[in-house]
Amino acid sequence: MKEVIGQNLKSARESAQISQDDFAQKLGISRATLSAIENGHSTIDSTKLLEAARLLGRPVSEFFSERIEETALLYRAAENTIAPEHARKDFERFCRAYRELEEIVEVADSVLPPPEYAEPQFADVKAFAELVAASERQRLGIGPLEPINNMFKVLDEQGVRIFLYPLDGHDVWGISAYSARFGACIFVNALTTVERRIFSLAHEYGHLVMHRRMFNAPAPKGKADKTAELMADAFAANFLVPADALRTVFHRDIGEKAIGPEDIVFLKRYFRVSAKVIYKRLLEIKLLKENGDLLRAVTGEDQTKEIAPLGDDLIADWRRVGRFEHLAKKASLEEIISLGKLAEILGGSALETRKKVQEWRKELTIA
């Protein structure tokens, strides 16, 4: 235990870029004592450990987690966007808590991770992404012409760990990570439009099924792999808006006589994507020619806004049947875990968690 705590303490201190001298001073101990603690030679007392957790902005339970190789979250070596470390730490904490919850409830490994599609041997990577998207839809039992009503639910049911996190001030929409123990994990920035969140989820899922071998770095690096991004975008577009489905709806409900903003809004609501994605898909499958006026009318200048936006009810619908929340409720209401453990897993205080459990209990009352 002291070795694990020591290692975690050292790693957290180094991540926070605090020198051993400074940290020892803040803790009110000598540098030699801190060194002995970090090297697992001495036991820290719990007051100092709690103080260290507070100084480093980490929950104290994190210092007890053994970091074995198979639990490490691996990122794509060439990630196009880099989330700040605190967000990645929270992401990792969520994946770890999710797995722990599964183990406590005894449903760990009940869902196989998503398959890995071999690297394309042909030059047209977009065509490969389209094939993978069609194959995944089929594997998941989604008909070729069906819109995906709730992308979050679809992936959640596949055991993908989806972490919605409000990340302000960073141009990060989504991140994917993989670990032998946690499986497929996707971080989605909650401070974007619902349409963007859905597309980011599909995009990151595309990376996870097509670029699994690229998930080999303990931290993302800032060099974008343009081909991989192109493929993930193509996967997402084809997964969410298959060409045949778009053609069918287009011929059935729109026709080629005139295409206006109402048609785009109708299609974006039907497929639950952004107006821009619909516009691009219509161009790609040659149902529309470049039309700057139409594009401007349905997308506007501000990328953070969306015409006829999808409501957050989609997220709420998913949350109601979300796997993580269900396992947390089950574990708590059936008294498989204590209040304190639940608070650790949900990352809240005992008081907040107690209120949450009280609400959950009310849900089980017949009105």
Added chain:
Amino acid sequence: MHKLHAAPVSIDASVALDFHLTNSFEILVELFAGKMLMSDFVKNELPKTMDLRETTIVPLANTTEWELLEKLKKEKRGLGLGEIGAIVIAKTRDAVLLTNDKLARNAIQGMGIEVAGSIGVLEYAVESGRMQSEAAIELLRKMILQGARISNELVTNFEDRLRNKKKTEVRKLSVQAEKSAVVRPEQTS
């Protein structure tokens, strides 16, 4: 003698919050002044503004305590650091564990630790004359409204016990009163 009478107590977040959220932490202070121990892992779970007067915050400092914590953490995965901290303190300081948590209660079986929950504390408060039965019943109801997890069966049993006790006391008092009424004329004559 009641098990809560002499020994120190190691309180966990469930019981502390029951009393805190019903503005009755004072009862704990009155009952256990000078012998209420709280692991700092428990304190860490509680609101920072909580008044913890007469509560001794106990850090885990020695190897024995850490070893027990490690053992419980490995074997009882459903328990949080707070509950484990409270158990370790109860074990190493010969204290009665105060918890409502079913898992924590199960975890200490065979460890030689005495346990009581919020109900036990309220019963002790009545027994020791610090509370009236009806007030204790009322307070337990408030605790439940504030999210205390206590089964209906335990609540009913608690209410029955206190009401029966009250009836017995009233009966005793009236018997005493009758006796003294019979005796009094002889004494005055």
